[in-house]
Amino acid sequence: MLGTLRKASQSWIAKAFFGLLVLTFVGWGIGPELRMRMSNQPAIKVGDDKIAPETVASEFRREAEQMQRQTGGKLTMDQLREMGFLNQTVQRMVTQALLDQQADRLGLAVDDDTVRKTIANIPAFRNQLDAFDPNLYRQALAANGFSEARFESVERGDIRRAELYDMIGEGTVAPAPLVDPIFNHLYEQRVAELIAFEGSAMPVPPAPEQSVLEAYHKDHATQFTAPERRNVTALVLRAADTVADYNPTDDQINKSYQDQQAEFATNETRHIQQVFFPDKEAAQKLVDAVNGGASFADAAKAAGKEVDDLGTVDRKGVPFDALADAAFASPKTGIAGPVQTPLGFNVVNVVEIKPGSVKPLAEVRDQIVAQLKKTESIARVNALSNKLEDGIGSGQSLEDIAAGIKVAPLKIAGMGADGHGPDGKPIADAPDSQAFRTAAFATAKGALSEAITLENEAGYAVVRVDDVIAPALKPFDSVKDQVLAAWNKDRQFDEAKAAAEAAVPRLNAGEAADKVAGKFKLTVTKGFTRTGNEEVPAPVAAAAFKLNPDQAAAVPVADTAFAIRLASILPADPKTQSEDLDQLRAKVLQSIGTDLDQQYVAALQKEIGVSVRSDLIEAQFSQSQ
Numbered sequence: 001m002l003g004t005l006r007k008a009s010q011s012w013i014a015k016a017f018f019g020l021l022v023l024t025f026v027g028w029g030i031g032p033e034l035r036m037r038m039s040n041q042p043a044i045k046v047g048d049d050k051i052a053p054e055t056v057a058s059e060f061r062r063e064a065e066q067m068q069r070q071t072g073g074k075l076t077m078d079q080l081r082e083m084g085f086l087n088q089t090v091q092r093m094v095t096q097a098l099l100d101q102q103a104d105r106l107g108l109a110v111d112d113d114t115v116r117k118t119i120a121n122i123p124a125f126r127n128q129l130d131a132f133d134p135n136l137y138r139q140a141l142a143a144n145g146f147s148e149a150r151f152e153s154v155e156r157g158d159i160r161r162a163e164l165y166d167m168i169g170e171g172t173v174a175p176a177p178l179v180d181p182i183f184n185h186l187y188e189q190r191v192a193e194l195i196a197f198e199g200s201a202m203p204v205p206p207a208p209e210q211s212v213l214e215a216y217h218k219d220h221a222t223q224f225t226a227p228e229r230r231n232v233t234a235l236v237l238r239a240a241d242t243v244a245d246y247n248p249t250d251d252q253i254n255k256s257y258q259d260q261q262a263e264f265a266t267n268e269t270r271h272i273q274q275v276f277f278p279d280k281e282a283a284q285k286l287v288d289a290v291n292g293g294a295s296f297a298d299a300a301k302a303a304g305k306e307v308d309d310l311g312t313v314d315r316k317g318v319p320f321d322a323l324a325d326a327a328f329a330s331p332k333t334g335i336a337g338p339v340q341t342p343l344g345f346n347v348v349n350v351v352e353i354k355p356g357s358v359k360p361l362a363e364v365r366d367q368i369v370a371q372l373k374k375t376e377s378i379a380r381v382n383a384l385s386n387k388l389e390d391g392i393g394s395g396q397s398l399e400d401i402a403a404g405i406k407v408a409p410l411k412i413a414g415m416g417a418d419g420h421g422p423d424g425k426p427i428a429d430a431p432d433s434q435a436f437r438t439a440a441f442a443t444a445k446g447a448l449s450e451a452i453t454l455e456n457e458a459g460y461a462v463v464r465v466d467d468v469i470a471p472a473l474k475p476f477d478s479v480k481d482q483v484l485a486a487w488n489k490d491r492q493f494d495e496a497k498a499a500a501e502a503a504v505p506r507l508n509a510g511e512a513a514d515k516v517a518g519k520f521k522l523t524v525t526k527g528f529t530r531t532g533n534e535e536v537p538a539p540v541a542a543a544a545f546k547l548n549p550d551q552a553a554a555v556p557v558a559d560t561a562f563a564i565r566l567a568s569i570l571p572a573d574p575k576t577q578s579e580d581l582d583q584l585r586a587k588v589l590q591s592i593g594t595d596l597d598q599q600y601v602a603a604l605q606k607e608i609g610v611s612v613r614s615d616l617i618e619a620q621f622s623q624s625q
Contacts, residue, residue, distance in 0.1 A: 043616045044090065046097035047608040057620035060089040068450060081621070090612060098604040099161045110159045115152055118159060127371045131263040135256075139379055168600050174588040180574075183584050187572035189527035190544045193513040194536065195563040196521045197500045199493035208487065217476050217483045224479050229414045229422065231467040232440050235402050236410055236431055237384050239377035239458035248372040256368050257361050264364055267314035268356035272327050273349040275305045276341075283338035283345040290335050296349040312354070323348060378458060385460040389451045398448060398464045414469065417441050432456050439463055493559055500554040500561035507552035507565040516563070527570045540564055 042050035064080045080086070119125065120132040124140060127133040141151055217224055248256075257264070273296060277283040282303065289299035300307050310317065318324035319341075326336040327348045337347035361368075384405050391401035402409050412430050414422045419437050421427045430436075431454050439449040443465045452461045476483065499520075506516045514522055525536055532541030537557045547553060547566040555562045574581050 041613065041616055043613050044094060044097075045609070045611045046094055047101055049097050049101065051093060051097070053613070053616040053620050056090060056093065056617050059093060060086050063089055077621075086617070090617065094605070094610055094612070095601055096157075096161065098601060098608060098610070099164055100157065101608060102604055103160050103164050106164070108160050108163055110156045110163070114159060115156050119152065119155055127260075128367060128374065129260070129263055129371070131260060133371070133375075134259065135375060139375065165597060168596055169593040172589060172592055172596065174585045174592060179581070179585050179588050182588070183574065183581055184572045185530075186584065187529060187577055187580055189529055189570040189572075190525075190541070191527055191567045191570065192525050192536070192544050193507075193565045193567055194523040194525055194540065195500070195503060195513065195517045196523070197496040197503075197561045197563065198520070199489060199496040199559040199561075201520065202492040202495040202499075204488055205491045207484065213480065213483050213487060214476055216487050217479070220486065221473050223486060224483065225471050225473050227416050228441070228471045229416050229469040230440055230465055231469070232412050232415060232463050232465050233398055234410045234412060234430075234436070234440075234461055234463045235388065235398060235405075235407055236429075236454075236461045237381050237388065237405075237407060237459050238454075239374075239381040242380040242384065243373050243377045246373060246376050248369055248376075252372060253365065253368055254361070256372060257364070260368075261358065264359040266357045266359075267316075268328070269312050269314050269354045270327060271312045271351040271353075272310040272318065273351060274308050274310060274323070275300045275303070275347050276308070276344050277303075277305070277338070277347070278344045280338050280340070280345045283347050286347050287335060287337060290349075296335060307349075312352070320346075381459055385451060388460060388462060392448060392451060392462060398462065401462070415440060431459070431461055433461070436461050436463065440465065489559065493556075493561070496559075496561040497554070497556050500556070500563040503563035504552045504554050507563060508550075510550070513565060524567070537562075 041053075043053035043056045044051040060081075061077070064077050064085065067080060067085065068075060075083075119137070125132055125137040127136060138148070141148060275283075275286060275296075277286070286299045286303050286305075289302065290296055294302070297307055315324045315328050318327055320339075322339050323341055323346055326339045327350055330336060330350065331353075333350045333353060335347060335349045338345040339348065340346075384407075387405050388401060391404060396404070398409060410429055412427055415427055415430065415437075416422075417437060419426060419430060419432070426432070433452070433454040433456055435452050435455055439452050439461075440463050443449045443463060445465050445468050447465060449463045452463065454461060503516050507513065513524075523535055528536045528541055528544075530541055530545050532538040536544070537555075539557050540555045540562050543553050543555045544564055544566055547564075549566050549568060552563060552565040555564060
């Protein structure tokens with residue numbers, strides 16, 4: 001469950017190897033822990049490392065549970081195995097083991113400060129003030145059975161592997177002979193004259209005989225069929241609903257305020273100037289001159305130096321720790337130094353001091369209360385979700401589960417796959433969650449779904465399907481007006497297509513486009529690429545790239561038929577489109593990096609040696625059935 005707390009990685013490194021299941025937390029338990037559990041017959045051997053069959057099965061189940069939550073429980077464990085996700089788990093474990101061994105051989109290490117900063121930047125551990133919250137951190141780990149030491153160890157391994165990937169790609173470039181042809185193809189443009197013959201602008205045809213409409217109703221049955229609907233009973237756990245009776249105590253508020261003191265503080269800032277000297281004696285002469293009454297600027301000028309103005313900065317804005325200590329040590333303005341730095345000897349001049357301040361508790365009290373309520377609500381809803389899952393796992397009825405967690409069941413009648421009722425409106429109190437809707441339509445009648453994570457709000461749900469209302473063709477009499485409207489629309493579109501096709505020979509003959517367009521809209525487009533834009537639909541753009549200048553074609557799109565005549569061709573220009581070229585070059589470089597990574601892992605696999613016993617892994621699942 002903790003895996004859902006972090007965003008899926010978007011880096012090319014992770015995408016290359018971790019595939020669809022790439023969430024940083026799914027890697028928990030890889031590394032040293034895999035090597036602790038060895039059996040006489042390991043499922044995976046990577047060099048001297050051995051991974052037990054039960055460890056592989058455990059990792060797959062953890063990842064499969066995440067996938068099930070993402071799909072609303074639509075896929076079973078067996079289905080996921082058949083789809084190849086077990087093989088992905090094995091490949092990921094092999095890849096990580098190979099990279100860990102190579103990192104060991106290269107002596108790569110990650111310092112504690114880097115690990116702390118990385119963890120502090122994880123969104124799940126940051127509060128409403130966007131500050132790292134130790135309470136959120138500890139509660140999230142505890143709720144998922146992880147100690148801080150274990151989590152930090154796993155995070156350290158992730159960082160170390162990322163460093164190894166960076167080393168692999170260092171110095172890689174995207175060559176021009178590869179990038180330029182792609183750029184020329186993607187960013188070549190066309191300019192065209194475009195006439196839009198809208199079906200709605202065509203005359204409405206005379207009403208046909210009823211027999212014609214009845215035949216249309218039958219031939220277009222899908223268009224007039226009521227969709228499947230379901231009557232369901234759901235248990236919905238919303239985090240916000242769990243804290244209606246919760247009000248943080250003054251002690252809790254005060255403690256949270258003290259814990260986050262740094263976040264409510266404005267640091268002291270100072271306007272600082274500095275001068276560097278290669279030797280201490282020269283720096284001391286400037287200090288003596290200022291102490292003798294000269295201004296800092298005049299003393300620097302006399303020494304043949306320019307004053308470097310750092311502006312108004314806090315301690316972190318000063319480039320060297322020793323310099324910061326000297327600049328912020330004195331309670332008064334004035335000079336300090338000489339101070340030795342890697343660049344030589346420095347004299348600083350503190351021009352102005354702006355004291356730091358801390359927002360009083362009264363000013364941030366509401367924010368802290370909201371934050372504490374949110375933290376408490378997450379803890380409570382997680383506890384309830386565990387009871388919910390236990391009830392499902394033990395085979396309890398939905399009513400018994402509801403009684404155990406003291407949540408009233410929610411009856412939902414006639415829900416469509418879009419979450420709307422028969423009136424076409426959202427159903428009151430039903431979760432606004434695609435995972436919930438998917439689960440409701442994937443669960444068999446009378447069955448209970450697995451626990452569903454609600455993606456649009458902090459909470460969980462379980463749903464039972466009470467009845468399935470099958471799709472049915474609506475009687476003709478009840479949709480007669482809709483049938484007539486649809487029939488009219490089709491006939492009008494036919495007229496629009498005919499008008500567009502009739503315009504093509506006139507445009508090919510060189511007739512003025514505005515004369516051909518008549519009352520219909522004529523657009524002289526700006527340059528567009530093969531994918532089109534807001535004024536040029538993609539099918540029209542595709543047709544334009546097949547035309548020669550002054551050549552025309554008719555292209556039907558949705559309920560409009562377009563007549564297009566190509567006016568000119570604009571070659572891609574790397575000078576005026578330099579930003580696009582840079583972006584393309586970056587994408588090509590990313591693709592090259594992916595290939596390099598895959599080749600590197602393949603080379604490691606050949607060098608270190610890998611063996612996989614699929615029979616031992618499969619046995620883990622046959623034993624559990």
